[in-house]
Amino acid sequence: MNMDLTHVLDVAQLTDVGKKRDHNEDSVASDVSSGLLVLADGMGGYQAGEVASKMAVLTIMAEMKERLAGSSSGKIDVASGMQMESTLLRDAVAKANAGIYHASRTQPQCAGMGTTLVVALFTNDRVLVGHVGDSRMYRLRGDAFCQITLDHSLLQEQIRAGLITPEQARFSNHRNLVTRALGVDSVVELELHEHDVEAGDIYLMCSDGLSDLVEDDDIYLALRTLNANLTFAARHLVEMANDNGGYDNISVILARPRQPYSAGRHWRHRILGWLK
Template identity: 40%
Template sequence: MKTAVRSHIGRVRQLNEDRAWVGTTPGGLTAAAVADGMGGHNAGDVASTLAIDSLSKSLSAWEGVVSAIEAEEKLKAIVLAANAAVFEAASTKPQYHNMGTTVVVALLDEREGLIGHIGDSRAYRVRGGAIEQLTDDHTLVNELARSGQLSREEAANHPRRNVLTRALGTDADVSVDLQRIDMLPGDRLLICSDGLSALVDKALILDTMNTEGVTLDQRADRLIALALTAGGDDNVTVALIEYEAETVTRDGGTP
């Protein structure tokens, strides 16, 4: 597995409230997380920092588990611990009242993985020349679109498209969306804040993810550049994980 992570303040904001982390567990699993903070008086960056600090500490101590169900419960507990850290700070310090953050976290081996998320930061998987959005935005307009009250085009341009229906740290209890995914050689996973997904067309993201002859770091740089070219009116953060394709020998086997 290869990884890359990039974050940029953008062209408009005075503070970067996004945070990201990639790392490896003691058992050799690849982990990544992105958080996009919210809150007045610079509280958004506090929320995202607390969340990523909690997640990275927990994931860096992840030990092997015996079943997929156990792994799901453990990842859920890790995200809820991050929720508790942010909520406690928001509850005890008036300047951080009602702060919160989105979060997407991925935990992968070379066959499968887990994705956990809260909010509207996203995870995409690129496979076989196609891109698939793995997460479902926890936003008001997405709920309206899913119920048929808005078209997808109307939702994309709605003035309240950034209103979250669920965030990490704003409440003592929160529901975490979890899903299992499979991984195949050549797959690439993109985790990003809405500074990318809300500004850059999915076809352009796919084109960048599929471009041959570039490194994973260069792909990350290009994704950031696309968001800035599109206006850069928000912080933008990307974390990439690539499952390298197996090298085939002349006799058709693998080394």
């Protein structure tokens, strides 16, 4: 069973319709006790994107919470060679994709719907990050600010091929053309990687409603200035996107580990507490 992170992980989340849309197609959710955070940015016909993002978030949250409760943190899955949490997350995303894909093919009002995804699981002094599409994760560690994920988008492929620069990409008319999304095909490729976590790190997950409208340097400055209060920082990030036009829905999740939280350290501390 995974340890309870309620007392070691600070989390704030916020989603906003923006200034131009009449409904919100983003969905966010977090379960601090298990260290699970999920953000999705839906797309499709009238309100179908909202359906897709909610299906993704609800399915992944339910699947992961149920299966994490019965698993051992950090255990290696023999078949895949990955940590058990990695396998659980792949399976949960595959189930979400299958549900969205089936609904889009069988329900006319959901035709063509899909969603991006970024999900984080904090476990054993590490964070497991999975993503599909152009929803992002950033990390602020001291003065160092970096983007952990790389967009699955036409623009990112052009940048990688040297056809355009990142600066040119910010002004392109093709900013929102993603090359992967949940629900578009019967199988989706989840990009999955792990990162070491240090106490005091700040992790930002966001939809493109933030990253398209607020420069990375401005996001960095906001997090550096407002890091003492994640709720206020999340609100300020959304306000900046709205001040810059608010052309899309805006969603953010902020997370900060306050102290190390490996399962081994957790149990050592509990045993020492019993002996005192």
